[in-house]
Amino acid sequence: MTASKGQVVTIRYTLHVDNELIDQGELDYLHGHRNIVQGLEEALEGKAAGERVVVSVSPEKGYGLYDPEGVQVLERDAFPADAELVEGAMFYAEDSQGNPMPFTVLNVDGKEVTIDFNHALAGETLQFDVTLTAIRPATPEELEHGHAHSLHGHHHQ
Numbered sequence: 001m002t003a004s005k006g007q008v009v010t011i012r013y014t015l016h017v018d019n020e021l022i023d024q025g026e027l028d029y030l031h032g033h034r035n036i037v038q039g040l041e042e043a044l045e046g047k048a049a050g051e052r053v054v055v056s057v058s059p060e061k062g063y064g065l066y067d068p069e070g071v072q073v074l075e076r077d078a079f080p081a082d083a084e085l086v087e088g089a090m091f092y093a094e095d096s097q098g099n100p101m102p103f104t105v106l107n108v109d110g111k112e113v114t115i116d117f118n119h120a121l122a123g124e125t126l127q128f129d130v131t132l133t134a135i136r137p138a139t140p141e142e143l144e145h146g147h148a149h150s151l152h153g154h155h156h157q
């Protein structure tokens with residue numbers, strides 16, 4: 001069995017950016033449903049359990065290019081009164097379709113709050129070192145939800 005659309009793939013991974021370790025761990029994802037960044041999913045396509053994949057993913061196929069227009073200045077009043085506005089805090093806005101749009105607080109200056117909709121890894125080349133540890137067919141429920149339901153449990157937002 002190999003990683004292909006509709007399979008739940010378990011991977012152990014490390015992620016480096018500029019030779020600095022950013023993230024590591026193990027996760028299940030549903031292949032072919034964009035649960036993971038595009039460039040990594042493409043590199044894992046057709047690979048079998050036990051195989052190791054070392055791949056460098058461009059920003060275009062990772063977390064996107066850095067968009068200067070993603071940085072915006074809002075009035076303090078645009079936030080709930082009890083919101084803790086500190087540098088690095090993350091919040092969610094909604095787009096016109098109601099999709100969550102995460103953003104990060106960059107700076108708070110009096111009544112003005114500078115925020116950034118760019119992903120923290122936007123514009124970065126991602127260096128993945130991945131070992132596929134298991135592959136199984138997804139359950140009908142997983143296919144319906146578009147994500148895997150196993151390993152470390154599952155939380156719906």
Ligand code: ZN
Pocket residue numbers: 145147149154156
């Ligand atoms: Zn689910």
